[in-house]
Amino acid sequence: MNRACFKNDANLHEQNQHASFIRLILNCFTRMMKLIIIFFICTSASSILNAQETAVPKESEEAIEDNSFLIEEAYNQEERVVQHIQNAMYRTNPSKDLMYTFTQEWPLFKYKQQISYTIPYSFLDGNSVRGIGDILINYRYQLFYKESWVCVSPRLSLILPTGNFDRGLGYNVLGWQVNLPVSKRLSNSFVLHLNAGLTAYPKVKGETSTAGVVKKTLLFYNVGGSLIWLTSPNFNVMLECLDNFNSAININGAIGRTSEVILNPGVRGAINLGKLQIVPGLSMPVFMNSRNTSVGMLFYLSFEHPY
Numbered sequence: 001m002n003r004a005c006f007k008n009d010a011n012l013h014e015q016n017q018h019a020s021f022i023r024l025i026l027n028c029f030t031r032m033m034k035l036i037i038i039f040f041i042c043t044s045a046s047s048i049l050n051a052q053e054t055a056v057p058k059e060s061e062e063a064i065e066d067n068s069f070l071i072e073e074a075y076n077q078e079e080r081v082v083q084h085i086q087n088a089m090y091r092t093n094p095s096k097d098l099m100y101t102f103t104q105e106w107p108l109f110k111y112k113q114q115i116s117y118t119i120p121y122s123f124l125d126g127n128s129v130r131g132i133g134d135i136l137i138n139y140r141y142q143l144f145y146k147e148s149w150v151c152v153s154p155r156l157s158l159i160l161p162t163g164n165f166d167r168g169l170g171y172n173v174l175g176w177q178v179n180l181p182v183s184k185r186l187s188n189s190f191v192l193h194l195n196a197g198l199t200a201y202p203k204v205k206g207e208t209s210t211a212g213v214v215k216k217t218l219l220f221y222n223v224g225g226s227l228i229w230l231t232s233p234n235f236n237v238m239l240e241c242l243d244n245f246n247s248a249i250n251i252n253g254a255i256g257r258t259s260e261v262i263l264n265p266g267v268r269g270a271i272n273l274g275k276l277q278i279v280p281g282l283s284m285p286v287f288m289n290s291r292n293t294s295v296g297m298l299f300y301l302s303f304e305h306p307y
Helices: 003-052
Strands: 081-091 097-108 110-124 129-132 135-141 155-160 175-185 190-207 213-232 235-249 255-269 271-273 276-283 286-288 293-295 297-306
Touching: 190 235, 213 255, 235 276, 255 297
Parallel strands: none
Antiparallel strands: 081 097, 081 297, 097 110, 110 129, 110 135, 135 155, 155 175, 175 190, 190 213, 213 235, 235 255, 255 276, 255 286, 271 276, 276 297, 286 293
16 A cells, blocks of 8 residues: 555544544533523423412421532532542442542632542452542632522642553543533422533553554543432432543544443432531442443442531
């Protein structure tokens, strides 16, 4: 084959990659627009319901304001109140993996700003691989408050290369992440949360089938939402849906893209001991991708108290 053929193949491959990336963006945009449409339908319906409601007892207006299990809620920490969040998720397909994260959230000066960190620890492939992953340092700004029509708290995170790249626990590069949580109290019984985010790892190293080494920027997208049913001030029934768009370097040195939808029904409750609030939660996430569907288990535990 002559050089012209090689050049044409390379150009065709590059065009296919660009077309695949554009399709991914359009797919992500379409799903996000569906979430926005659902959001406006729910808020419109809630306005009608609220207009028909009479005066509501004060205790029914109270609610657990915590993070959902997979979805961020747009409520920053109150002044001089710290929260410790633990999350453990187990799945059996494609391998038996247990992913644990510990997050600690602190108000920065006042309620409007918040800092936090997230430490992941994973037990992968039936516990044959385990260790700390890439640590996140997070900053959130309370753009709109609960008194506004919606509550919005955009987050920016710096991802530290603390995970072992060779063992599949990290990417060995400094990354970043942005996420946009939006929360809306629909009525005295329901709360809706929406998320849209992007994660980037620049110049990730990958090996090809010819023992060559390439470096590519990997982009990950996520869109999702959760609907919380406030059955009582201290007990919630939850349904979350999260769509993750993932990237990886394949053996040809190109970026391969996959997506996975997680449908996560669960419950959570609040135990109030003086100024300490403990929120345990349990759910059964259903993982759906192009290859298979599997069911896992998720355990959530939060401690919140003044300092």
